[in-house]
Amino acid sequence: MTYRKQFSIILALLLLVTPLMSVRAAGGQLNGTITDPKGALVAGALVTVTAAATNQKFTATTDRQGRYKVEGLPAGVYLVTVMAKGFSVAVREGIAVVDSQTATLDVKLELAPLADVGVTIGTGNTKGNPDPLYTQLRQKSVGQDAFSSSFASVNNLILKRDAATFTLKSGEIYFMSPVEGRAVAAVFIGDGEMTLTPPTEVEKRAIAVFTNEPGMTEQFTQLVLRFSDKTFEEIKQSPNAKMQAGGAQASRARELFREKESLMRRELRFLNFETRTLADLYAAKRPGYFVAFIGGRRWSKLIFMLDPLGIPFVSPEEVALFSHGVSDGGFWTAFHLADEYKSGTATNTQDTRLFDISHHKIEGAIRGTKIIASDLITFRPLLEDVRVLPFDFFPSLRVKSVQDEQGRELHFIQESKDEDADFAVVFPDALEKGKEYKLNVQYEGDGAIKDSGGGNFILIPRSSWYPNNGGTQFGDRAIFDVTFRYPKGNTFVGTGALAEAETQDGDAKIAKWTSGKTELAVAGFNYGKFKKKELTDPDSGYGLEFYANEELPAEMRSLQRSIEQAEAQGAVTGTTLGSMSTTGMSGVALADAQNAVRIYNAYFGKLAYTRIAMTQQPAAGFGQAWPTLVYMPYTAYLDATQRTQLMGLRGGTDTFWQYVGPHEIAHQWWGHMVGWTSYHDQWMSEGFAEFSTSLYVQYVRKDLGKFIEFWEDQRKQIVEATPATKGIKPYTIGPVTQGFRLSNAKTRAAYQRLVYPKGAYILHMIRMMMYDQRAGGDTKFREMMTDFIKTHYNKDVSTEDFKRIVEKHITPVMDIDKNKRMDWFFSQWVYGTEVPAYSMDYTIASSSDGKAIVNAKITQSGVSKDFAMLVPVYADYGKGWIRLGSATIVGNSATELNNLKLPQAPKRLAVAALNDVLATSIENNKR
Ligand SMILES: [Zn+2]
Structure with missing residues (x-):
């Protein structure tokens, strides 16, 4: 059983892994004072701050003055709970935190009724x-x-x-x-x-x-x-x-x-x-x-x-x-x-589901922030003796009734939303393994949709706003038919495609969405007062849609108001947010999305869906991708100047906002067209999406410097010890296959600092090894990636599945062990934790016939004796890097290039000039 969503409490303080995302925590602060009903200070109260959008948790305990402080909060809206002995749990919702700013929340606790103090009721x-x-x-x-x-x-x-x-x-x-x-x-x-x-x-x-x-x-x-x-x-x-x-x-x-x-x-x-x-x-x-x-x-x-x-x-x-x-x-x-x-059966491909869901038929209505819905679920038990079906379902959506195919009411379990509210259905008798059954779940509740003001709404439970299979890592691939009724001034954007044109009924609109014949791991929607812009790609025929909110969310408007007030009183804030809007960027966003899709189509095979919707969400620090539906942080659509004013320097310079779109679009391939088997394999979803972004940088920016810079930024995240990982070098903590477990109280953000960039680097290194200028550059790599997607289309892949594909497409230079296997590479880079360092000393001399003679010594260090790597050497003749060749180096040793004759004298030489080998450091010394 998987109860992924609430588990973040155990990893309190830590960033928990929410799938298919790109997250940046730039950091705001929340502080305040906790008092009792008479105003006396309460020491030792536990304050838990939960991001409404991601369920990420942060905790703090009050000091003797009843004060607490939580730092490094990604901008966004939070739910705050305060617990102290003898008092009722206090809950405050909708607390906005803005980057580089301090929000204050003081809470007066109420005395607990007897029940909470342990009296037996x-x-x-x-x-x-x-x-x-x-x-x-x-x-x-x-x-x-x-x-x-x-x-x-x-x-x-x-x-x-x-x-x-x-x-x-x-x-x-x-x-x-x-x-x-x-x-x-x-x-x-x-x-x-x-x-x-x-x-x-x-x-x-x-x-x-x-x-x-x-x-x-x-x-x-x-x-x-x-x-x-x-x-x-x-x-x-x-x-x-x-x-x-x-x-x-x-x-x-x-x-x-x-x-x-x-x-x-x-x-x-x-x-x-x-x-x-x-x-x-x-x-x-x-x-x-x-x-x-x-x-x-x-x-x-x-x-x-x-x-x-x-x-x-x-x-x-x-x-x-x-x-x-x-x-x-x-x-x-x-x-x-x-x-x-x-x-020999200890593998991460074991199926732990008790049942397999094949179809969700969801019919619902949105009223204000309330969802009222029913889900007719078709499923098949995968084990004998199944009577209790556990679901992953958002606690504040309350189940009203569960009926079987004959319309009989079934027993179900769902504790109060503040408790262990996991929803489960109990059948009167054991179900028959393999037989098809149906269940109808009726539910409703506030709290799944949050109103951020100005027609901005956010769907908080992304994969549990309907009863999702509790035995899966992410979702259970199924056909989704979703019908929603909602107020006509708003727009509802679903996953899959519209089954028919929307209809209107009085003040309500009715939208029918379907995944068609394609099973999806998850379904979702975005909702709000949107302005829509769209285009049809002439090459591929699919549609790209862009939905921007007409107004800014309340947290931004209130910030804007305080700036205006301050300026009205004569203060010079240097801020020019007056004309801030996200709809103006729609043209650029659409072009970006179109470019990304074209590049990924060429590299990974054609997108399986007929459309992608890029939609804005009132969350500043993260984006997320669902099949055909991308949620973009609204901050990505502000211009860099405005972001800098709001978030400090990193709002303007951080590549997150530039590349969040290409990253999320890449998840259509890495995450949806192929999924991942277990948390040990999730590195491919995030790593390959991040890698895909490098292709976008290369082809859209058309600037090799930016491309190198992109990889240098990734490299630093992997090898540098920072407070984000409590001073530990991320690569030393564990292999990428440890997934979210890399992050814990001792290592903090190690998951983000390793799985994304090192996962990306692994694919980058494979691409670079396969690159062959004389044979069409990336041709071999593209064939491999397209084959990978095609072979595993709409299935979950394991790390070993990927290894088999690389071995199928292995080139002679990659075959270091001469056995057509990539064990050497996977044991070092995927399952291992070593990262080498390189240095090259070289001389350039002129030959008698006017050409150049190069001598060089390349040293690999910081690894164990069997660590082998193909190390490329590049020359720069003044027009960028040209690869001269590669040397295989094993262990802590050196290899020499003796009297290499070049047609003319290069300006400089470098090892792995395109950051094509992950290294703790690379030094190139001309002697
Ligand atoms: Zn991602």
Whole structure:
């Protein structure tokens, strides 16, 4: 099951990976003071700041003066929650943050009603139409005697769960009273030790980021266990445990359990454990899951999970250890079951879906910011015994009813929107594997669409505004038929194409969109008061549309107003925002989009869709691409001068705004025409989209200097240690195949600093190796990329799929090992973490016949002894770089070019002049 959207809380502070995006955090600040109802300062309150558009979270705790401060917030609109013991959770929405500015939000807390202080009453929230067994599971811990029925005193009891070993040296295990005859939770209080050694080298390196060793050993005094496996039976039958009744610490056990229960329900919210348990209670043959909350001496916020159905976020991996701590948060390690490594099935291509959705028929209406909709879902179970279907669905959209094909009301689960609200449907009987079923889900809610003022709206849940398959990384490829009714002054832009012309009914318009016969991984829409401009590309026949908002969003208008007020009072702001508008740029934006599509068509094969809509969104710092629909940050359509005034220098110079369009358009190929298999393969989506941008730079800017500069900028992101990655050089943290896990509390933005640029560099290096001036330049590379898209069209690709394509198109120079394989390249650059340094010393002399003689020595360093690379040497005769040839260098060694005769004397020579090899440094010294 995947509950990707809410998991960012675990990675609090960190940028979480939202797919198919390009993000830049230039940074504003939010601060304020938290007080109680009488105005007294509240210290130690937890302030969580969530970006409305991306769900990215930042946290801060108030100091003794009740103050908090959150820095480095990407410009945008935020939701702020404040939690403190004894007070109700305070929520403030629509807090705007502007780059290089400080926003202030003071919050007066209200005293908590008794329920929040731990008095035993139910949560009292809307719970839909829950299954009775679920209700029992959900309320089990409420009873005062929940842990009083049985306990075991233990002496060196060992619980082994895959690579983890829990040794319960001495103490007591209290079991929660059984549900349907099965024990599903226990609490250990005593002395114990946990050890874990990950099974792979990459994972040993990953855990060492936190433990400074290739594994972990931790002493603990308590364990809270939740399980649907045989833990109870195992302990009961162990000679090292003695089952007893009663027990002096039963109420302490209950308290510890409820603490973790509350943590999961109210803070982490990425997995509704009762739903997960229910699914297994209804499928008795499954092996079951095991989860341990470890009350360790050094690390108090660790959670170990083993789930044969896959762990949220790192699925299809089944074993994981992570921390929800502020200073050590993130995935410490994640891997497959030991048996799978033995049998060779431990791959990221495992399908962890419980069911496959083939069709969504969504009919909805937008009223104000409210969505009222129904989704008729056609699906097929992929496993036996499926009764509980988990969905990925935005919590503030509330399910009203779920019906089966016969119109019978089905049980469903959806806790309150501030809790672990994962939506799940419970069938009365196990479904038949492979048979086709239909479900009709009716839902409505505010909060999925946000009104940013001036006819600017933003759809916050991009892939969960309809019930999406909970077992996928991103979405479940399906046919989408989407009909929406909306106020006629606005425009609704969908994915796919209009099925028929829009109709009008009184004050409403009705739009019918369809993906036709093409399955899409996700569907979405943009909505607002737009001005539309369009063109049809004469070469390819497809349509390009551009939608710009007629007015600026409120955050910009209020900024504009304060500038005007200041100037009216005589201040000189030097700002000339008066005529700021985004519609004026539509011509340029369309031309840019058209150019990008033409280039990508030529390099990767023809776009499979008949149209692309470029649409504006009232978010300053990110763009995102859905099939046929691109969301562009409105700031990309301001001119550089205005952006500089708003955001400081980087608003004008940062290449993000120049290249966000080409990047997002490239996602039509990298992300949609081919998807990615698991988080280990997502580097291709972001990396190749970033690479595609370099083609745009090369062909549209037509400036080799800009092209080199583009790659130099990428190189610096990869090799330079900056505060963005807490002073760690990004390339040393892990390989690109670690995906979002590269980012954690120790490494912060490592994902953004590595996956995008290094993913791009990997393809750039392959292109450069394949480049052959005499054989049409990029011909071979283009053939390979077109073949890649064609072979895997509308499928998810793995890193190994890509490797196979490169091997299929390998050229003699790339075949360093002379075995037609690219193992050498992939093990170094894709699965590895080394980056070499180069230096070249050279001399240029004149020969007796008036030509030039070059001698050079090229040194590779900073790598292990088997690291091999093809290193190109370029000459500049005054008209740009010309490649002379390439040398293969292995390990830390040097190669010499002796008495190379050139027709005339070059001005200079350089190694990898087009940044065609990623290097920590390149020095070229003329002697
Ligand atoms: Zn992207």
